[in-house]
Structure formats: C-alpha cells, structure tokens
Amino acid sequence: MYDNIYSEDVGSFFRSPVREIFKKVDLNAIYSFAGGYPSPDTFPLEEIKRTMAEVIDKYGSKAFQYGATQGVPELREAVAKRCGVPVERVQITSSSQQGIDVCTRVLVDPGDVILTSSPSYLGALQSFRSYRADIRGVKHSPDIEAFKQAYEGVIAQAHAEGKKIKFLYMIPDFQNPSGESLTLAEREMLVALAQKHDFLIVEDSPYRELRYEGEHIPTMYSLDPDRVIHLGSFSKIFAPGFRLGWAIAHPDILDKIYVCKQSLDLCPPIFDQYVAAEFLSSGRLDANLEKSIALYKDKRDHLLNLLAQHMPEGIRWTHPEGGLFLFLTMPEGFEAVKFYDKALDAGVAYVAGEFFHPDGSGKNTMRMNFSFMTKERMTEGVKLLASLLSSRA
C-alpha cells in the first residue's frame, strides 16, 4: 500500500548514522566518542531554574502565546548586538539545523550544486541530499593555491555540465568533523571565489565561540555580508535542548527564509526564546560560557594526551584549537565502518569518517568527540579503543 505514495525527495532521504546509534545504545552505558553532545556539566541548572521563574514573572502569559515568526524582539536584539549586525538581518531559527535546512529549501532545486568541504557536517549533507542537491566536496589542502585550484576545478566541472552552483557550505571554525579551522587567507580566497563565480556562502558557526587557543579569525560573513548567510546556534554555548539558533543574512534572502518558516512551524519556541534572551542580556550566558571553555580545553588536552600515549603507530589526528571534535586518520586499508561493530560490542563508540565525505571516501577516518564524557571515562575509552586497534594490527 505504501510503495508509490511518497514524494521523489523521499528516495534521497538517508538516516543519520549518528542518530541511529543513539536510538539503539544507552550513551551512558558505553564509552561514547560518537555524538556531538555538550557536557551535561555545562548546563547551569540552578541558574536556568531561576531564570525561568523570572521569565514567567516578567512576561507572564506572553511567554506561552504564539509569537512573531522572526523570533521574539528581545532575542533578536540580543543576538544582533552580540554579532554586531542590524536586527533586521536576524532571524531566530528553531535550531541551527533548521537554519541549514531552510537555506537549502529556499535556494536549491534538484540537481543544483552545493559545494562543501570534504569531510563536512553530516546533518547538512543529510539536508542537502533530501532536496536532491548535487553535493561536490573538496578536500582541504594546506597549500592555499592548490586549495583554490581544487575549488576552481570543481566549479569548472560543474559549469561544464551546465549545472548551477547555488552555494558553498562551510564551517570555518573548528569544523565538524575535522576540528580544523580556515585561516583568514583561506576565508578571503573562498569569498573571492564566490564573488567571481557568483554563488552564495552558507557559513555554519555553531562552535565559533568555543576557542581554547589562538586568536579569533573574522567570520566569512564579515568579509561579504551580502553574499554570506551566517548561521549560529545556542546548542553549544547554552543548551541544545532549547533548539534555538539564528540566521543572519541580507534582508532579501532573510525575507524568503521568513516566509518559508511561516509554513514550516509558524515561529520558534517562545518561552525558550525568552529564557535565552534573559541569559544573554543578563551576562549569565557569557559567564557560563567562560566556564565551559575552560572545561572543554581541559578535556581536549586530555584526549590529545591520551591519544599520544595510547594509540598504536601509524595513526594521525588533528589538533583542534576549539570546538568539540578531532579527526583520526588510520593507515590505508583500515575500514572504520567495518571496525565499528567490534568497537561497539566492546563498549566504545565513534563515528566512521566516511559518513562525512560526500563521495564516500575517508574510509580510514573516524571522528572523536571530547565534550561529552568525563576525563575518567575518556581515559578508559581511549585505552579500550587503542587496545582494539592494536590487536587488529
């Protein structure tokens, strides 16, 4: 009965391997390097409780009523101020995943090209595929001229095929999954490419504020505010359970996102927005974020030390200056997807790197998260994973 009823898009849906893991496994019963979950220790429960009571006293029934599709004015203004942009350019989204999805919806027809890094964020690839976009991934090269030429090659190829390139999707800061950041020169080069070939850039910045060393690098948005759509998220700087993010864009683009959002869900969650606005404007968010950054820096250092200490020869990993992830490259021939069942049986989880590669390459890579587990559990987890990898070799 259900064979011929679905839309064509459904044929391109694919399940998030990460979300499927979480359906089957109790995260607290295994050593999980798999998810992108913030540490539960970063949620300021008592402050949240107090703020919620304050919001109810301050806003009353307004906090539980329908609200503006763009987001409540208090939160839009707080985000605009934080990001240094006019409030007219701010749309509150019901999660930054929705930001990605709605950008794709308003920009992409089936067959249109989206340029991405390779690897790139799984949830974005999932959304792009669901609209039947033609995803073209480009591997990073430390040589900026070679990096540029790699993009030029992909762009020329797409144009030769008569394809429209709609946008470049980038996570310039502490990328998911690699943990790496783009230099300012790389950002400038990519923005110049977008200007030259007239496509947009969707800049996804959920981790930007989680920097543990080095200096902040300007956003791609700041390099060309009329060409770059900037997406932000409260999930990593506050709490993911509120499902709140923001999109910053030229008013013409933002207007399309706004009208689309009317029919998607009318408006973002209202009470949650007031709580986030109070946290932001009272300075509580920044005070808490400072503590989170110290915690995550310590955890990152711990994982880097553990890997250096326990991992067998022939395995490389990235050194992220921020964010929640690092990325491992195993010897050629290693298959992280095949190895996964063995690891999970033994009680340790990661995400196989090939899921992040639009072309299915990267079979010998894996992503490890360092935000979720305690240091003690990370120690046990790395020891276990390292021993499994060693016994395999």
Added chain:
Amino acid sequence: MYDNIYSEDVGSFFRSPVREIFKKVDLNAIYSFAGGYPSPDTFPLEEIKRTMAEVIDKYGSKAFQYGATQGVPELREAVAKRCGVPVERVQITSSSQQGIDVCTRVLVDPGDVILTSSPSYLGALQSFRSYRADIRGVKHSPDIEAFKQAYEGVIAQAHAEGKKIKFLYMIPDFQNPSGESLTLAEREMLVALAQKHDFLIVEDSPYRELRYEGEHIPTMYSLDPDRVIHLGSFSKIFAPGFRLGWAIAHPDILDKIYVCKQSLDLCPPIFDQYVAAEFLSSGRLDANLEKSIALYKDKRDHLLNLLAQHMPEGIRWTHPEGGLFLFLTMPEGFEAVKFYDKALDAGVAYVAGEFFHPDGSGKNTMRMNFSFMTKERMTEGVKLLASLLSSRA
C-alpha cells in the same frame, strides 16, 4: 543580485495575511477577532512555573541535552495513552504546523493534487502551495450525497488530467475557519472515498478537545488507522508557546516523517517536551483544560449573542460546537478584503474569508475568533464592527 538565486518553490511561497497583520498591529491595541490565539487566561502560569522546577529537579541535565528525533519517551507514551494508539505510531512534532509541512514534504511532488475542504486552514494551504501542490477545494454540502458527488467530480477531473491525488486534508472537528464539524456519516463517506480511490487522509485535529456542546464524534483515524495520518497539537489544550504537536500514522509513513525530521531540526524542544509530559501524566493538563472549555463556551455564547443582537440584516454565521472560530457570510457583493482597511483603521480586525478558499472565492466571508479577547472587549469589538457594516449598507 538576488533575482535568480532562489529555488522554484520560492515562486509559490505566499505570506500568511494573518501573520502579516500581527507584524504590523499591536493585538492589544485593537479589537482583534483576527488571530487564532488562545486566551492568555488559560495558561496556568503558577502551575507551569512549579512544573518547570520539578522537571529540572527530576530530569536534571537530560532536560537540556539533545534528545531522540521521535520525541522524548515520556511524552510519546503520554500522547499514545491519551489517544489510545501504540507508542510506535507516535511522532512528536515541533508544532502541528510542522506536522502538516512534513506530511506534505514526504508525500507531495510539484503538481500532485491535495484535496481540501473549501474554506480550509490558511497555514496548511500555505505549506501545500510552497511545495507547488495542486490544491482542489470542495465546498461543504449539508446533503451528504451531493457532498460525495462534489468530491467524486473533483477526483474524476484530477484523474482525467492524469494527476495523482496524494491526500485529502481535513479538520473534522470545529474547522478553522468555519467552526463546523463533519458528521460521522460524512467522515465515513470520505474515508470510503479515500479507500476507493486509494489516497491518504491527513486529519488535522488541533481543536478536537475543545467541545462546548454535543457528543464527541470518532476521529477519521479510528475509521482507517492505516490510511489516515492524525495530527494533534498542544497549542490549544496547553499553550502554543511550547510549539509541540504530534503525528500518529502507520509505521511505514511515520518512518519517512522521522527521517525527514532528522534533517529538519534533529528533534523537538526537549525541556518543553518534559514539561508537557509532566502536565499530561499528572492530570494538570486535563484539570486546566476543563477550565478552558468552560471559559471558551462562555465566550462563544457571548459572541453568538452579540452577533444576534448587533449585526445588520443579511449576514449569516455558523454555530460552532467547539473550537475557536465562527464564520460569517455577508451579502453577495461584499468584499471582506476591501473592507478590512476601513475596519482596521477604526480599530477592529478579522480575517477575510477568501484567504481560506483555495480558489479565491468566498470574498463575502470573514472569520471571527472568540478565544483571545475578553468578553468586554468582544462586546466593544462587535458593536464597532456592526456599526461599520451598517453604515456601509
């Protein structure tokens, strides 16, 4: 620069006239019969505050973390129990508007036919159009055989054009905008039509529990659970600010909705779900709902009395047995859209009925809401509207 960048869908987007009104007008500064806002008096602020503190104490950091795409188990189970369906058939949605949108996304390709009543819910029409569906509206007829033949005619016409009919969208209980309900015989007839011509039914039920007289009528879902997708909402029985609803469907369909939702927004708001689950399972929701029903019945009666007392000759209106709306039909030649600016200038708002008609008919109709304003303000608002209408005649 932005002329040729958007997807084809964008060409079919249209702005909600209701949401546009709300952008421009302070609802509390005018007499607004326009929105579908619940009464702020129905939000149990102190109980919500207490429940929120309880949720934080009970669930701790879990209430602020990422969660399952299907919804948190506690809420899925509470909804399943309330609706008398297996929990495997329940997906929590981030608003019932999202339920409508995601059904359309997974079922409809551009050009596919969606059957609706005429008039029908604006937000649904907005979503259907955004996917470039071919919407065919059918006017209600009190003669069930004529009503059936009207649908048969539209179905035959669509088939003759080689079109696929994907689903019938219906709000059987206290419809938005008409306030009218389908009889059991009408529900049975429509389900039989869907079986005969092999299309699905999307049953949208946000108002079902707000009944002020008469007996509950079985849902269309109960008549054929494998063919009907049932959508519910917490917006009218609890509070819209949480943006929570549910979809109940055959597991095959629900699985597509689930995978789609992964890339739409990963999961519904977590904390809000726990609050709703606590409200449901503790009985607080039902206790509060009982009070809301008494309040709304009184308001409905008040509006019906006001209309009978003040409206000039030649105007008819529906007698809703529940819900939030009634629907006025003015004499032929009256244009509710044109009259609207005059009404708004004078300080009273409604929604012109033609926006609810897929074919743009119903120019002499308007929707009036009776849930939002106090009885005192309704009195003033009806007097004002009636005097404007009288002076026009």
